[in-house]
Amino acid sequence: MSRLADLRFRAATTFQRRVGNPILRRLPLQTVLETTGRISGLPRQTPVGGRRVGDPFWLVSEFGEKSQYVRNIKADPRVRVRGRWHPGTAHLLPDDEVSLADWDSMLVASVRENGRDWIPAMGNSDAHRSPDPVGSPQTVVLADDLTREAIQEGIRAGRSYIAESKNVSLTFTASGGRGRQAGIGGRLEVDRDTPVTVRLEATGAPRCTVRFVTDQGVLFTSAPLPVSGSGVVEWRTTPSYAAYVRAELRHEAAVGPLPGALAAFTNPIFLGRP
Structure with a gap:
């Protein structure tokens, strides 16, 4: 990662951790992923985007494997996801699988929304x-x-x-x-x-x-x-x-x-x- 890209990454993650995430966690309709801190062992809650396709919930990490919650998942894949809290096991997948799940969601929408x-x-x-x-x-x-x-x-x-x-x-x-x-x-x-x-x-x-x-x-x-x-x-x-x-x-x-x-x-x- 270049120096400029590293500075941007640090600025974005600092803002999310100190400003964005605390606000978003309070919103009742915001999806939240709870992992276990790989160092502290304490629950760590991160607002995320994503969608449910069948039973699995799919999401894309904005910063890939550099995201703190991805690092936590590597250490302990047990997670909870909030709408209502649902326990589960997280699995890290290649980008192709995430793209396939997103395409599936588009296909489902096309048959459930007439004319799409x-x-x-x-x-x-x-x-x-x-x-x-x-x-x-x-x-x-x-x-x-x-x-x-x-x-x-x-x-x-x-x-x-x-x-x-x-x-x-x-x-x-x-x-x-x-x-x-x-x-x-x-x-x-x-x-x-x-x-x-x-x-x-x-x-x-x-x-x-x-x-x-x-x-x-x-x-x-x-x-x-x-x-x-x-x-x-x-x-x-x-x-x-x-x-x-x-x-x-x-x-x-x-x-x-x-x-x-x-x-x-x-x-x-x-x-x-x-």
Whole structure:
């Protein structure tokens, strides 16, 4: 960190600690994160922004691992979160997982607020020079042909998925009613109580698990795919139960409650009539 950046960091954190945080903690609707001081052992309360997605509460640390509450969490992950106080265990995640949770929140809002647009997900390698790898990850676009216009239209419509490499391939569909079927980025227009079969075919993903994520959260997690990396996973639902479904392909998880790293994920298929 440069000298100027360090001075700005010190000034911002000093203001927050002495002025901003004491005021915000008194506001009844302010979310507050309580950690245990890694040196003092005393409760430390920090006003935070964030949102609940399913059961977990997600937040982004403004200063990353330099934040005092992040340092406290590294020493003791037991925390409490206030609206009403809820005890829990904090887990520090890569930025990608936080971005994914934020995107999920946008998808939920799009189906619960009539007329709100949704933004398709995209991925790229962000490679600028050798030896940075190109195409890890990559966005696979389902386009009518290889013209620029067709590819751009596929991206805008959300007919795409993100994979960690060219080795991973997905086919994701939803079917129901009288032979109706929709693919990634599409809508399966059937009645609310019509049974729907969601199907994911995957290759190049040995021992990965499949998760189906909806506006209600993660509703299905498969057993690991075989070591060949190929498999088919199906799940049944209705539009009244899930307004959309998207698929995730994840590597085997390390020890603990968190899911494994992403190998691929799709844009959603929307279920039911608009």
